[in-house]
Amino acid sequence: MILNQFLILAALLFCMGVYGLLVRRNAVMVLLSVELMLAAVNINLVALEAFWQTSEALGQILAVFIITIAAAEVGIGLAIILLIFRNRRSANVDELNLMRW
Amino acid sequence: MGFEDWAAEPLNWVFLAVALATTISGLRVVTSPNVVHAALFLVAALAGTAAIFLLLAAEFLAWVLVLVYIGAVIVLFLFGIMITRAPTGRDEAEVDHQRRLPALLVSAALFALLSWGLLSQWGDTTLDGITAGTPTSVLAEGLLGRFVFPFEVVGFVLLAALVGGITIARRDLSPAEERERESR
Numbered sequence: 428m429i430l431n432q433f434l435i436l437a438a439l440l441f442c443m444g445v446y447g448l449l450v451r452r453n454a455v456m457v458l459l460s461v462e463l464m465l466a467a468v469n470i471n472l473v474a475l476e477a478f479w480q481t482s483e484a485l486g487q488i489l490a491v492f493i494i495t496i497a498a499a500e501v502g503i504g505l506a507i508i509l510l511i512f513r514n515r516r517s518a519n520v521d522e523l524n525l526m527r528w
Numbered sequence: 529m530g531f532e533d534w535a536a537e538p539l540n541w542v543f544l545a546v547a548l549a550t551t552i553s554g555l556r557v558v559t560s561p562n563v564v565h566a567a568l569f570l571v572a573a574l575a576g577t578a579a580i581f582l583l584l585a586a587e588f589l590a591w592v593l594v595l596v597y598i599g600a601v602i603v604l605f606l607f608g609i610m611i612t613r614a615p616t617g618r619d620e621a622e623v624d625h626q627r628r629l630p631a632l633l634v635s636a637a638l639f640a641l642l643s644w645g646l647l648s649q650w651g652d653t654t655l656d657g658i659t660a661g662t663p664t665s666v667l668a669e670g671l672l673g674r675f676v677f678p679f680e681v682v683g684f685v686l687l688a689a690l691v692g693g694i695t696i697a698r699r700d701l702s703p704a705e706e707r708e709r710e711s712r
Contacts, residue, residue, distance in 0.1 A: 428539055430653045433580065434646045436547045440554050440573070442639040447558030449631035450624050455608050456563060459570050462601070463554055466577045469593070477584040480657045483670045487589050487662060491671065494589075494596055495682045499689035501601050505608040506697040513699070518612040521625075 433474035440467035454508045454518045458501060465497045543583055550576030561624075567605045571598055585661045 440463055447460030469490045476486025512518045515525075534540055553572035560566040574597045581590035625631070671679050701709065 428537065428543060428583070428655045428658075429534070429650075430655050431646055431650045432540075432543060432547070433584065433655075434650065435643050436550070436580070438639055438642040438646065439551060440577075442635040442642070443551075443554045443558050445638055446631050446635035449634060450558070450628055452625055453563060453612075455605065455612060456566055459557055459566055459605065462570060462597075463557055463573060466574055466593075466597075469589075470577060470580055473581055473584050473586045473589060474655075476586070477655055477658050478653070482666075483674065484662050484666045485670070487586050487667060488670045488675055490586075490589055491592060491667070492678060492682055494592060495686060498596055498601055499686050501604055502689050502693045503696070505604055506693040508608060509611060509697045512612045 430474060430478050433470060437467040437470040437474070440464070440470070452519050452521055454511070454520050454523075455505070457520060458504050458508070462497065462501070465493060469493055539583065543580075546576050546579045546583070550580070563609045564606070567602060567609060570605070571602050574598055574602075584655075585658045587661050588664045588667055 444460045444462075444464030444467065447463065448457055451457050451460060472486040472490045472493070476484060476490075479486070508518055511523065515522065550573050553569045553576065556569040557566050557573055560569060574593060578590040578593045578598075581587075581593065
């Protein structure tokens with residue numbers, strides 16, 4: 428196995444996440460795209476850890492932290508979306524111009 | 529390393545199958561018009577990611593991903609989807625912007641830039657140090673030894689997110705409802 432096959436797969440997943448982030452209008456789907464990008468970052472970290480073989484598995488430890496923070500982010504993000512939906516009857520990110528100016 | 533050498537390694541074909549499945553489900557996550565389908569395709573994409581972790585000898589991390597993401601985060605997502613698609617659902621008609629082409633251009637350009645950088649940096653460097661697996665004790669010693677402070681901080685962040693999530697999502701009673709509850 429070569430290193431680049433993993434890194435390019437991660438780049439592909441990340442770019443699909445960027446596309447979803449730009450094109451989706453429903454806030455929940457924007458969060459789904461962010462999850463895709465975070466998974467790509469984790470693949471990157473684990474692949475480079477398998478390449479460098481640090482004695483403490485630093486890349487995997489960092490990936491554990493990223494997974495934890497991502498779980499917290501989803502919880503808070505969905506709570507905020509829920510609150511916005513309750514107030515505006517919509518989870519469309521285009522209509523959220525409440526704090527625009 | 530030519531393509532023949534690469535194809536002679538059976539693990540590479542496993543990688544190819546997993547990568548293909550992951551890519552297709554990732555693509556469906558960002559293109560599917562149905563929100564629930566998008567969330568379920570994210571499950572497939574994350575399962576593919578876990579399989580990639582297994583190929584890279586990160587077993588513990590693979591099962592953490594399965595437990596935390598497929599077990600908990602997706603359930604949270606489905607819950608959020610069900611709540612935010614109320615009968616009034618104005619979002620059902622269109623889930624995507626009109627401006628798909630610029631977004632496609634941006635992400636394609638980013639992918640071209642990233643893969644150009646990766647190819648020029650790593651070329652065909654092989655991954656040959658992969659052993660049977662990373663012992664979980666190594667991760668445990670790292671998490672509870674050198675990285676014990678970040679570990680505690682992350683625990684605190686999770687607690688704060690839990691409390692914050694409840695506080696934000698809780699429905700506050702209107703003054704009239706509050707008075708009614710007190711009089712009861």
